Amino acid sequence: MQLESLYQEIILDHYRHPHRKGLREPFDAEVHHVNPTCGDEVTLRVALKDAAGEPVVADVSYDALGCSISQASTSVLTDMVVGKTVAEAMDVSAEFLALMQSRGEGEPDEDVLGDAVAFEGVAKYPARIKCALLGWMAWKDATARALAEADPGAKDNS
Amino acid sequence: MTAASETVRLGGAPLSPLDTEAVRADFPILGRAVRGGHPLIYLDSGATSQKPRQVLDAERDFYTVHNAAAHRGNHLLAEETTDAYEGSRVRVAEFIGADPGEIIFTKSATEALNLVAYAMSNAATAGPEAERFRVGPGDEILVTEMEHHANLVPWQQLCLRTGATLRWFGVTPEGRLDLSNADELINDRTKLVAVTHQSNVTGAVPPVADIARLAHARGALVVVDGAQSVPHRSVDVAALGADFLAFSAHKMLGPSGIGVLWGRRELLEAMPPYVTGGSMIEVVRMEGSTFLPPPERFEAGVPPAAQAVGLAAACDYLDGIGMARLHAHEEALTAHGLEAVAAIPGVRVLGPLTTENRGGALSFVVDGVHPHDVGQVLDELGIAVRTGHHCAWPLHRALGVQATTRATFYLYNTHDEVDALADGIRQAQKFFGAA
Numbered sequence: 225m226q227l228e229s230l231y232q233e234i235i236l237d238h239y240r241h242p243h244r245k246g247l248r249e250p251f252d253a254e255v256h257h258v259n260p261t262c263g264d265e266v267t268l269r270v271a272l273k274d275a276a277g278e279p280v281v282a283d284v285s286y287d288a289l290g291c292s293i294s295q296a297s298t299s300v301l302t303d304m305v306v307g308k309t310v311a312e313a314m315d316v317s318a319e320f321l322a323l324m325q326s327r328g329e330g331e332p333d334e335d336v337l338g339d340a341v342a343f344e345g346v347a348k349y350p351a352r353i354k355c356a357l358l359g360w361m362a363w364k365d366a367t368a369r370a371l372a373e374a375d376p377g378a379k380d381n382s
Numbered sequence: 383m384t385a386a387s388e389t390v391r392l393g394g395a396p397l398s399p400l401d402t403e404a405v406r407a408d409f410p411i412l413g414r415a416v417r418g419g420h421p422l423i424y425l426d427s428g429a430t431s432q433k434p435r436q437v438l439d440a441e442r443d444f445y446t447v448h449n450a451a452a453h454r455g456n457h458l459l460a461e462e463t464t465d466a467y468e469g470s471r472v473r474v475a476e477f478i479g480a481d482p483g484e485i486i487f488t489k490s491a492t493e494a495l496n497l498v499a500y501a502m503s504n505a506a507t508a509g510p511e512a513e514r515f516r517v518g519p520g521d522e523i524l525v526t527e528m529e530h531h532a533n534l535v536p537w538q539q540l541c542l543r544t545g546a547t548l549r550w551f552g553v554t555p556e557g558r559l560d561l562s563n564a565d566e567l568i569n570d571r572t573k574l575v576a577v578t579h580q581s582n583v584t585g586a587v588p589p590v591a592d593i594a595r596l597a598h599a600r601g602a603l604v605v606v607d608g609a610q611s612v613p614h615r616s617v618d619v620a621a622l623g624a625d626f627l628a629f630s631a632h633k634m635l636g637p638s639g640i641g642v643l644w645g646r647r648e649l650l651e652a653m654p655p656y657v658t659g660g661s662m663i664e665v666v667r668m669e670g671s672t673f674l675p676p677p678e679r680f681e682a683g684v685p686p687a688a689q690a691v692g693l694a695a696a697c698d699y700l701d702g703i704g705m706a707r708l709h710a711h712e713e714a715l716t717a718h719g720l721e722a723v724a725a726i727p728g729v730r731v732l733g734p735l736t737t738e739n740r741g742g743a744l745s746f747v748v749d750g751v752h753p754h755d756v757g758q759v760l761d762e763l764g765i766a767v768r769t770g771h772h773c774a775w776p777l778h779r780a781l782g783v784q785a786t787t788r789a790t791f792y793l794y795n796t797h798d799e800v801d802a803l804a805d806g807i808r809q810a811q812k813f814f815g816a817a
Contacts, residue, residue, distance in 0.1 A: 226418065227762050227813060231755075240815075262754060262770035262785050263778065289784055291754035292814070355754060 230349060231292065234342035238296035243303055248285035252370035257362040259354050264290035266298060266359055270366040272310065272374065279310040279371060284363060291355050293346060298359025300339045310367060316340070317360055324353045400703060400711040406794050408434040408699075420764025423799045428582055428610060428743050428790030429768050430632045433696075437635055440695035444688045452687045453661055453678075463687050470690035471677070474642060477697040478627070479618040484650060486643040486680045487690055491609040492532040494628035494643035495576070497680060498605055499536035500656040502574070503543045508654035514603075515653060519545035522571045524602070526551040526559055527780050528581050528588070531773040533607040533628075537576055546573065553780050557584035557733035564596060572602040579611035579627075583774045583788065584733025584781075585716065585743035587611070594623035603649070609633055613792075614712060614741055616705035619644055631689065636696035640689035643680070650676035657682045708793045715791040715800055716742040722804040723789075728816060729807060732781050742791035745772070748807060750816030753787040759810035760787075765803060 247254075251269035258265045266288040273282040284302045288295060304320075305313035319336045320343070328348035332341040346356045406412050409432050416422045424432060444466060450459035452467040468482075475482040488494040505515035517523065523537045523546050541548045549567055552560040559577075568575065575597040580587050594604040604624040611617055612627075613634035619627055626649075630641040645653070655662060655673055659682035664672040673679045700708065717737050724731045728749040734740045748756050757769035768788045771778045778785065789803055811817035 227759060230758065231813070236814075263775060264754075264785070291752035293754070349758070352754070352758070 230345040230352075232342040232345065234300075234339050235292065235296040238299040238339070239292040242295055242299040244283075244285060244306070245287070245299070246285055247287050248283060251283070251285065252373055253366045255362050255366040255369065257358060257365065259290070259294070259358055261354065262291070264288075264294050264355065264358060266290065266294070266362050268298070268359065268362040268366050270363065270370050272367070272370050275309070279374070281305045281308055281310060281313050281367070286359065286362075288359065290358065293343075293352055293355040294358045297340075297343060297356045298362075300342070301359045301363055304338050304340055305363065310371065313367070314364070317364055320360055321357065323347060324356055397704070397707050397710065400707050400793060402711070402794065402796050405434075405703065406796075408436065409794055410435060410438075412794060416764045416766075417762055418764070423763075423765040423802055425789040425791065425795065425799065425803060426766045426768050427613075427633070427792035427795075428772075428788065430638065431613065431635050431792055432794065433635055433637070433692075434699050436699050437637065437692050437695045441637060441688050441692040444691045449688070451684045453685065467685055467687040467690050470687075470694035473694035473697050474690075477701070478612065478644060479620055480644050481647060483677060484619075484644055484647050486645065486650070486677045487685060488628075488641040488643055488680075489639055489686070490641040491607065491628045491630035491633075492641070494626075494630075494641050495533055495605065495607065496536045497643055497656040498626055498628075498645075498653075499540040501653045503540055504654040504656065506544070511652045512654050514649075517544045517546040517573045520571060521546040521573045522549050522569070523547070524549050524551070524567055524572050524575045524597075526577050526588070527553050527776050528557075528559060528584075528586065529576070529578055529774065529777075530582050530607060530609065531775070532609070533576050533578060533605070534776070537574075547571075551577075553777065555781070557581070557586050557777075557781060559586070559588040561589070561593075564593070568593075568596045568600055568602065570600055572597065572600050574603045574605060576605040576607070578607045579617070579622075580608075580614070580741045580743075581733065581774070581777070582610045582743055583745045583772050583777050583786065585610075585741040586733050587739040587741060589739075591621070591623045598623075610741060610743070613700075615709040625649055631693040631696060634693075634696055635699055637689045637692035640686045640693055642693075645676075647676070650680070653680075655679050655682070659683055661685070703793060711793060712742040712791050712795075713737050715795055715797065716740065716744065718797055718800045719744045719789065719791065719803065722800055723807065726804060726807055726811075728811060732783065732786060743788060744790070745786040745788040746807075747783050747786055748811060748816065751810050751814045753785045755814060756787040756807065756810045759813055760803070760806040763802070763806045763809065765799075765806050767803075 251271045254269045256267045268286040271283040272279045323330045448462040450463040452464045472482045475485045502515045505512035597604045605626040606624040608627045608629040612629040627644040632638040662682040732745045753769040
């Protein structure tokens with residue numbers, strides 16, 4: 225079976241033992257995203273902090289209903305972005321999106337993606353890409369809102 | 383009739399069982415291999431059915447020999463195409479016991495339902511003959527919690543456009559329609575009742591004829607979504623007691639891109655159009671236009687002749703099998719599926735657990751394994767099922783689940799495939815450590 229290439233052990237581990245699950249205070253923005261094809265949903269909060277004038281991801285907390293791929297992917301996301309500057313985290317997110325859109329032809333950069341390289345196999349199953357992206361898209365959205373909240377002028381520059 | 387009976391009696395004469403092997407030989411796609419070289423086990427006919435050679439050949443023959451624009455031009459091909467298109471209308475009418483003038487070809491069952499919903503709001507600006515289609519504040523449109531989104535959202539939107547109120551029948555925990563408050567829900571304010579003829583999730587078959595009787599007693603129109611019934615059992619519009627019936631070709635062995643709206647002639651004659659343009663007009667002047675009688679009034683644009691021909695061939699194929707024989711086969715598969723799947727520890731089947739008033743849709747949840755993941759494991763075994771809410775989100779919510787895995791059976795499915803499904807579910811449980 226090819227299932228093991230899709231459901232790599234890292235994915236199953238995160239699915240069974242998700243990191244940073246649960247909604248926490250404080251937070252700067254909260255979003256609710258839904259995958260309309262299956263009804264999977266995630267409520268995700270982002271807390272930012274300022275480090276030498278640069279926004280840094282202080283915490284990502286979430287509550288989610290969904291399949292193993294979406295749950296694991298959201299868990300891995302928190303590992304990959306918390307503690308990074310928003311700019312660095314956005315780079316990781318862009319790399320993950322590129323991997324998902326590679327149709328399995330991509331060369332994932334483990335230095336950038338860390339555990340998220342385990343989702344390489346998902347890119348070969350177009351119906352599952354949205355599952356893997358659910359949490360990441362929610363995080364991007366929440367972060368953009370948090371930034372706009374902190375600096376209302378930032379919206380105009382984006 | 384017991385579900386697992388090998389023969390059914392029709393008018394006293396025993397009916398031989400369906401020859402699945404012969405049927406399968408007519409469907410080229412069933413011979414292909416899928417992931418990992420597994421033979422295809424197609425359990426997603428509720429989403430779309432596969433097509434027999436006879437339908438493919440009819441469409442190919444039409445394009446190869448006759449193709450032109452129906453109802454336009456006076457050359458030979460145009461004439462042949464018009465004959466083929468109109469001949470298909472006659473064939474489809476015969477299939478459901480209707481008059482050909484009452485058959486409107488649409489692009490889908492969804493469009494057929496929208497056609498009625500939009501005709502009702504267009505009635506506001508139509509002549510006095512359209513009076514009975516007008517709805518506004520104080521009027522009620524009655525639907526059910528069991529509907530596919532295609533028979534729910536158009537009515538929500540109609541209410542938004544007109545100010546009418548949307549009301550609905552709930553469902554029982556067993557997934558049946560809860561008719562306990564029917565007397566209150568169907569009242570003098572009710573202008574239209576829209577109900578499914580068979581749930582695409584639970585297979586539950588509501589008592590449509592009874593509902594239609596109650597609705598008609600209050601002067602309400604009755605719209606039936608037959609997308610899951612017409613492909614699977616003999617449907618006769620006279621016995622149905624409804625005013626409109628919508629269904630689509632692609633779920634009944636026909637091509638995609640064509641659906642059907644059947645409507646009572648006197649209603650269609652009074653009903654304003656939905657899509658307007660070429661083909662549906664009587665006289666066009668710059669100041670305004672008049673429209674043709676039905677069915678042409680509701681068929682703007684160059685008609686889908688090849689698809690209609692394919693649909694007619696599908697009707698021929700289904701009648702060749704016999705809808706009673708087909709239904710008996712599906713009922714036996716459903717009984718087998720209910721037994722095999724519901725018996726797996728940690729699996730819950732939604733909807734009725736017997737085949738009584740229940741069609742061949744088997745939706746279930748597996749403790750600890752998300753439907754997407756169940757579907758993924760089944761796919762790896764060559765078994766095609768649907769996962770998600772199957773365009774019936776409110777029904778899933780009502781039954782307390784977020785999503786389900788759904789297997790649907792049709793004439794080409796076998797008992798071995800049902801067993802493979804049950805085995806696949808057990809493998810998914812094992813893979814995810816849920817068993």
